[in-house]
Amino acid sequence: MERKIFNPIQKDQVTFLKTSNETKAEYTLIEVELANGGGVGLHYHKTFSERFECIEGALEVQLGNRINTIIAKESATAKPNINHFFRNRSGKACKFKVELRPANRGFEQSLQIGYGLAGDGLCKPNGFPKDPLILAWLFVISESNLPGWRSIFEFILRRQAKKAIKKGMDKKLIEKYVKF
16 A cells, blocks of 8 residues: 655655554654645654654754754754754755654654645645644644744643544544545
């Protein structure tokens, strides 16, 4: 079974190379083809690290206050509780691997669901789900955290995520979009 997902809004493709189930929760490994201009905003994770290894092109990775540009065969690691983002500003697509240690099933599910929603036209032009309850729930299951003053919104997001679960939205989204 091919394990590629595509986001038609962001023009990104993710291939799942190893999932948490396959590695006994040791790690998750994905390959990302990131369109020029794409990326993820500043955030951090408390329970896992993210290692970015560039395969083709150039990828900017911010770790703490420093922005690093990595090219083929170079890597950068965001350890737990380190603010980070990644983006492609190279003028062309880039390809890189991301390894999460330990694995994170919620992260894997959030990618599949988010890309599935985008494919079904259920996301805004910025790629965020139109339904705020779904957005909040995806934020929580991916174990993303907002740095600095933005962290005040996490309480609201977590409360909204609980509403999504109470309505059964989590089960419906997993059933429809999570394939591996």
